[in-house]
Amino acid sequence: MVAGALIQSTVQLGVSLEPPAWSEEDGGRVLETARRAEHLGFDYVLMSSHMLRNRIGSALDPFVMLAAVAGATSRIRLATSVLVVPYYDPVMLANTVASMDVLSGGRFVLAAGTGWNPEEYAAIGVPLSERGARTDENLRILRALWETEPVTYTGRFARLEEAVAGVRPRTPGGPAVWIGGNSEAALRRVVRFGDGWHGRGVDHTTAADVRSRLAALGERTGRDTSALTLTTVGFLTPPGFTPAQPAPGRPLGGTRATLDSVVEDLTRLHTAGVSMCSLWMPLDGPGLADALHWVAEELRPALP
Template sequence: MHLGVSLQPLGAAATGGTFLDTAAAAERLGFDSVLMSSHLLAGNAGSTMDPVVLLASVAGHTTRVRLVTSVLVLPYYHPVVLANQLSSLDVLSGGRFVLGVGAGWNAEEFAAVGVPVDRRGARTDEYLAVLTDLWRGEPVTRTGTFGSLAGSRIGVTPTTPGGPPRWIGGHSDAALRRAARFGTGWHGVGVTPAAMPDLRRRLSAATEAHGRTLADLELSTVSVLVPPGVDPVAGTPYPPLGGHRPSTASVVDDLGRLRDEGITLCALWMPVPADRMADALAWVAEEVRPHLG
């Protein structure tokens, strides 16, 4: 199992340097990925820093870790503009970018960007199709519900053939069907080992309906972790790894069970003070990661 680090919950005290230092430390300590969520307005937990801008900066301060949006709310963005932006990030990072996407849920943010919240699922599907077509590098002609293209070719061809990997986020049936249709992976949040058998069954049915198999998808999730001896800066919306009084053994046990259920990347969302993040990363690297193989 690979481990990643979510950059979202670094708190109000975090500066731009905090984000970049955390990403660089994660790479140095052997983590696989750094991830950033997608919020536009104040009032959400953690940072509202733009994920594409942040990950572009992280790309210049790292050389190995994957850069993952977790997740980008696709309906907020014009797909042609976004396709070129993300192709540029893929090129600048040397092919390290992974697009994690979701349909979103925040009605206030949808209203602020002038996008109807009630058509977000259909809009997400169409935009994913546009991204996929444009990233092939050939002229695209298509007529859709939310826009059309007439022989349009993307300005920047991605380094990764066919475009960056696409991890589709969400636990709903619609999200699983979207992953089966468009995804190279499925991306969850707060998923527990006990929930994985049913989720795998539903994903398997969805992929088979689209002529694929579950083996075609990389399975990843974001999990909450508060290392022993560190007080969280916020409540944990999902069951934390290792329980509310975690130990090395209990955290390793939970991660091992997720690995056994097919999760290949667990990204750690650690709601700890910014000045304790380095200690938290070091604890994971020294105490947990060696047990995961």
């Protein structure tokens, strides 16, 4: 395991609020779902970032939604899953994330990635071919603005001259940053800029492989990777529930999940070093509310 003393005794559970197709009248239901997740003992509420409707669906703006959730809750942690970093100006992003850290009382985590949707990149006016370079540069600027002042920087896409962040994060050095993606470039990004890795629909074999690859990269670059957090999204249709849409990845617990198969899957992930699994459940709003109770009353007590 990664840094055994740092691994929780059981896997933490989060809930993604992306899958329900929230209507313009569902603002109250979104916040009620988040409050229910907190009351039932979930560890995280997470939200993706989509600018346009796509094959998975659409999403409320993650910063707006998670800021509202922060005001409606007091304990549960909040995370993007994932934020497409190249869509944002780095100075504005540093200010927004620091503001989230302050307003949430230090409960916010930035899970960041490069994205994949060419239509969104075209609509925003950012070349898809620049996504990796822009992600790296933006993360470098975020870290600089959170950790030092003033900041002078000249890069490929941005230039700062004696810049001082308008908002200082509550968390020293800024909130935790989890990097999404399994590619070699993504894992190098974890080692350079991240506090952790955030996967998507992975099994325990892939998670263990990522852990080994991160350790090897750390040895080559001189970074101790033992304290890096490993987290993942798990696509789950609980037994007895009817999905409102297909899951966009490997189903947690198998295509016909049972309580035992989900427990086995989560236990293997945890043994491989995964400390938190965000449950992405392809259900409508009322179905998601019922599924939260299934997780709290059936699944969590069965976990070792």
